[in-house]
Amino acid sequence: MKDIKKLIEEKHDSVRSLFEKGGKFEKWYPLFEAQDTFALTPPDTTKGMTHVRDAVDLKRVMFTVVVALIPCLLWGMFNAGSMYYQHSGLETNLFATMFRGAWIVMPIVLVSYIAGGIWEVAFAVIRKHEINEGFLVTGLLFPLTLPPTIALWQVAVGISFGVVVGKEVFGGTGFNILNPALTARAYLFFAHAKDMTGEVWAAAKDGATGATPLGLGASFGGEGLNVTDALADRGFTFGSMLWGLEPGSIGETSAIAVLIGAAILIISGVGSWRIMAGGCAGLAAAGVLMNLLPAEVMFEGEMVKATTWTNIPFFYHFVMGSFLFGIVFMATDPVSAAATNTGKWIYGVLIGVVTVLVRVLNPGFPEGVMLAILFMNVMAPMIDYYVVQAHIKNRNANLRKFTYAKG
Amino acid sequence: MSADFTITKGLNLPMLGAPGTNVRSLSAKGTISVFPSEFQKLKFKSLVEEGSKVTRGGKLARRKDLDGFFVCSPVSGTVKAVNLGERRSLKEIVIEPDGSDAAESFQSFTVDGVLRAKSENVLAVLLESGLLGLIHQRPFDRIANPADKPKSIFVNGMATAPFRPDAHVLAEGKADAVQLALNALTLFTDGPVHLCLSADAKEKKDALTEAANVQVNYFNGPHPAGNTSTHIHTLDPVIPGDVVWTLRVSDLILIGELLSTGTYPNRKRIMVAGEGLKEEARGYVDVDLGMSLADVLAETQEEGEQRIIRGDTLAGATANPADTGIFLYDQGFVALPEDKERHLMGWYTPALDQYSAHKVAPSNWLKDKLFSFGTNLRGGHRAMVLTGIYDPYVTLDILVDPLVRACLAGETEDAIAMGILESEPEDYALCTFVCPSKTDFGKIISDALDLIEQEGF
16 A cells, blocks of 8 residues: 555656646646545645644545445445346346346436536636535435436536536635535426426336336326325335335335435434434425315315325325435535524425425425425525524624623 | 642643753853843843953843843853844843853842842842743733732743653752742732642652742643643633733742842753653753753754754754853753655555554553654645634633634634633644644734734733
């Protein structure tokens, strides 16, 4: 190891001057810096009044999120492969399923990383700043929100939109209002709706289509059955949706895989448990509230169904669709979420509530979590504003108490 | 009178190189230097030139913006050089000691007598000798203005930052000086004089724990429980418009010695610590005021390049021992190894030998282990991404993220409403320490405070 390190250090130092100010490739310094600090930690020392620093840097933080996404990625591959064989009717085994799944999923991930990476480097070079590690996460999050049937050119267009419009036009990492990965997905969702919505999920094989549980739920007509029975009829029980061997976007089908990721984020302290807990509480509360609504209402003398699935048990909301994936990986993006800790609770709860509102009461979209998070991204600064104002008020009251108490 | 307080927020850095309790004694070998430049932001005019004779306590320079405030010589001798710094500011006056005991005499007081003295008389002595420069004033942490009447006075006798000197070691054998200075402080305010000590010292019986005429407060908890801002916030918060005075036990001792003897102090006890020093050298040293720092640290440093920090590792200034000496205000120096070593895939390896306050780093899970801290940045500067992680390190009822945003945007009114005037840059040192984006909070806060001071409020 010592030798490898020495070798890399020497090689890098031998070309460093080419990339530094006045060098031949001065423009490409961000690229060199990214590679250099990827291989070896920087030799920089502290300046200013604080002379020691914590061992953790942003690379480790972002890499932890990538690690937390790996269970979802692996399950996504397995699921895609298993859907392929299920619809093709061919014999398979674990290895073949995994291989087929990887064959379907990896190109999507690679295209996302490459297309997004090009933009990331381009902006770093133009703006002369470091390449931000946040893209390691964005570039993986985005493909996991796509159906495996997505065309590769759509992936490239989507991530380009996400990085450029979702992030760079605001000034780059740290300044964006919306989560870039979710912006990219929203773009595809509206621009290429027929390839994205839950109802027409082709299982990576021409001709075969299968609806996602959410798609089923949304189009459920209520013919004599209640919604859980209708789902069970098509093979979707709570247990099966928990495991997630079903049609859906690559990373979101398995609640178990997402929960493993959530555990990694919470234990390592990288993801905000407040947002996750708030989101789950909001979803459950809104789900219960929906159950209390009457399923049918009197309209012009006739009993009419109010909505299709108000009476689905609230815990079904957790395993159906992308809610868990969204609240664990997307809503916790610290840049676009509320910044104050109180604000994070409010932000999380409202995401849960809005998700249920879109799912149950909105006839247009089967899934609500993406819109809920984007909506709350926009609202986050306002939440923070009110939290700060409340804090200032509280603070001043405390200070005044002090003055009076002393007389 | 005493009271107890427990601080729950904060963090103690498990740093190797803590000072022992051994005390050595050193004397100046060559010249003595006086540094008017130690009073930052103040302008001085030299009253001496090369060849002038001065006595101990003799006036060397006067403050341009405040009549009657002088910088005095701690030794009798001949001025050898008057060195100017940036923009012709008065940086250093070098004096060749002549070995005589000739000394100016200031008005002196007895421990009890000072209680009946007029505050103007005591203040006049502090002003004329320049020791008023040891008393600071909040907000903005500038030198106390003798025209202001503080609502209370805070004396800091704690050492939670790595590393500050233990006030009880500094005060050994100085019981009279300490009590006299505390008595003198009671003249300057109608409110209380707060002496803040560590709860660990409660069982000790010394000049500090048994101090009379003042309110003794014991603080328990991790750093920044020992920061003056924490004490003020807990006991008597600064509301815009208020003035409080602050000083430390090391300042108290110098003031007490001057007031009791009537002669200008020439010795002080300082701490030297840190991993960059040999183990037997870490401890306390009695030194001459103005002696060369290089002489103080001679033959104490470990091999390799060391950074000498004036103050502590969280809130200190880099000092070059070759061209600086012991300031009036100094209470300790820390030596840290300059760490420029690069680690292969350091963001990925467990790095068990590097401390982290974050659970994401495996080293955080090792409890009760002391770590070696170098001066490495441990990463690269990035945009600030994580939020809400700084609040557990600030004790002042301040939301750090919104405050920093307001400061960066130059929104001084918002920053004041959020409580910036209660704080000093050092209160955010732990935020700087833990920030994964390696943001320098101290700089952001101090720039904002400067802006507020300029603009007025």
